[in-house]
Every structure is written in C-alpha cells, then in structure tokens.
Amino acid sequence: MAHIDDSLKAALYRITCPDSATLGNFHLGLLPEDATTQISDHLAICPHCVREIEQLEVFLAETAVSLQPSTVERIKVWIAKRIPSGGQTGSMLGTPAFAMRGGDTGPLMYEAGDAQLSLEVQDDPEHPGRKSILGLILGVATESLEVKLLKQVVVETAVMLDATGNFNLTNLPAGQYELIVSGPTIEIHVQALTIE
Numbered sequence: 404m405a406h407i408d409d410s411l412k413a414a415l416y417r418i419t420c421p422d423s424a425t426l427g428n429f430h431l432g433l434l435p436e437d438a439t440t441q442i443s444d445h446l447a448i449c450p451h452c453v454r455e456i457e458q459l460e461v462f463l464a465e466t467a468v469s470l471q472p473s474t475v476e477r478i479k480v481w482i483a484k485r486i487p488s489g490g491q492t493g494s495m496l497g498t499p500a501f502a503m504r505g506g507d508t509g510p511l512m513y514e515a516g517d518a519q520l521s522l523e524v525q526d527d528p529e530h531p532g533r534k535s536i537l538g539l540i541l542g543v544a545t546e547s548l549e550v551k552l553l554k555q556v557v558v559e560t561a562v563m564l565d566a567t568g569n570f571n572l573t574n575l576p577a578g579q580y581e582l583i584v585s586g587p588t589i590e591i592h593v594q595a596l597t598i599e
Contacts, residue, residue: 420452421445430459481515483593515591518542522582524598527573534598536572540564540584540591548586554578 421429421442428434429442446452513520519541527535538550545568551561552572559580562570575598582593 417449417451419445420449423455426452426455427459430456478588478590479516480590481518481592483513483515483518483520483591486512486514511596513593515593516543516589518584518589518591520584520591520593522593522596527575530574533573534575534577536575536582536598538570538572538582540568540570543589544586548584548589551583551585553581553583 425434425438425442429439432439434442442452446456510521510523513522521539521541523537525535525537527533536552540548545564545566548564549561550564550570550572552559552575559575560572562572564570564584577598580596580598582596584591584593
C-alpha cells in the first residue's frame with residue numbers, strides 16, 4: 404500500500420498547478436486575461452507556485468541584460484578623412500588660434516563624422532630639431548576631449564582640448580604617428596600622420 408501511495412503522490416503532485424512555462428508567461432504578462440485571472444486565483448491558494456514565481460524573479464534579476472547601451476555602444480568611432488588642400492571645406496575650418504602665419508605649408512585638414520580637424524606641423528621653438536602640432540577641432544563639443552599622439556601603439560604625449568577646441572603637442576621627433584581624440588561619446592582617429 405505504501406508503494407501505491409507513493410506512486411499516486413508522485414503522479415498527482417501539483418496536478419492542478421500550471422506548468423513552469425505558463426507561470427513564466429504569467430509573470431511576464433504574456434497570457435490572455437482569462438488565463439491571467441485563473442493563475443492569480445491559483446496563486447492565492449498554492450504556496451508551491453508562489454515559491455516558483457519568487458525563484459523566477461530571483462533568476463531574472465540575476466541574469467537580466469541591461470537595456471541601457473554599453474559604453475562601447477554609446478561611443479561613436481570616426482576615422483578622419485584627409486581633405487585636399489585648397490578645397491572649399493578646408494577654407495571654412497579655420498586654423499589653430501596659436502598657429503604661426505607665413506609658413507610654406509598650410510594646415511592638414513580632416514573630416515570625421517560631425518567633426519573637422521585642422522592640424523599644423525611646425526618646428527618647435529623650445530626644442531630645436533623637434534616638431535610641434537597645433538590643432539583645432541570644430542563641429543563637436545570640446546569639453547572633456549583628450550588628444551593623444553601614439554607611435555606604434557605607445558602614447559607619446561596627451562593633452563586636453565581647451566574651451567575653444569585648440570590643442571598643442573610639443574617636443575615631437577620625426578616619425579609616423581596616430582592621433583586620437585577621445586571623449587565620453589566620440590573617438591576620432593587620424594591615422595598615418597607623418598611628421599618630417
């Protein structure tokens with residue numbers, strides 16, 4: 404008799420309870436109104452199903468995927484494109500506030516997404532035999548933007564933009580660099596920047 408009693412209990416245990424998938428759909432609000440009402444009435448009298456809903460809530464909280472965009476999704480990464488000198492766009496960009504006039508070569512002009520960059524490579528008066536880059540960035544908010552100059556993935560120097568979008572990188576040896584402007588929402592890459 405005990406064996407039969409155990410078999411009946413196993414076969415009939417929670418026979419009136421909805422299955423786990425139905426409880427999950429109830430919890431997520433995916434069931435029609437009449438089924439939602441039936442399960443709400445059942446939960447009022449069944450501690451087993453209440454416990455299962457509580458376990459589901461804990462599981463969903465532990466495995467929840469944030470609907471907020473990640474840092475990577477929020478940052479726009481732009482590769483700067485060189486604008487040929489003398490082009491119409493170049494004349495609208497301007498030059499860095501502290502650029503020296505009268506040099507043989509004009510500034511290097513770039514576009515990257517909404518941003519425009521003007522870079523002028525000059526002799527560094529404080530470091531003979533070295534160069535400096537005077538830069539201006541327009542078209543984007545300049546607060547909290549940092550400019551880094553990398554040589555073979557090593558940061559050579561880094562500065563913050565001033566309030567008007569100007570920056571100055573000094574004491575630079577000749578070579579090929581990558582200039583990166585980065586902030587909370589954008590990252591601009593000027594690749595293969597050669598300093599002679």
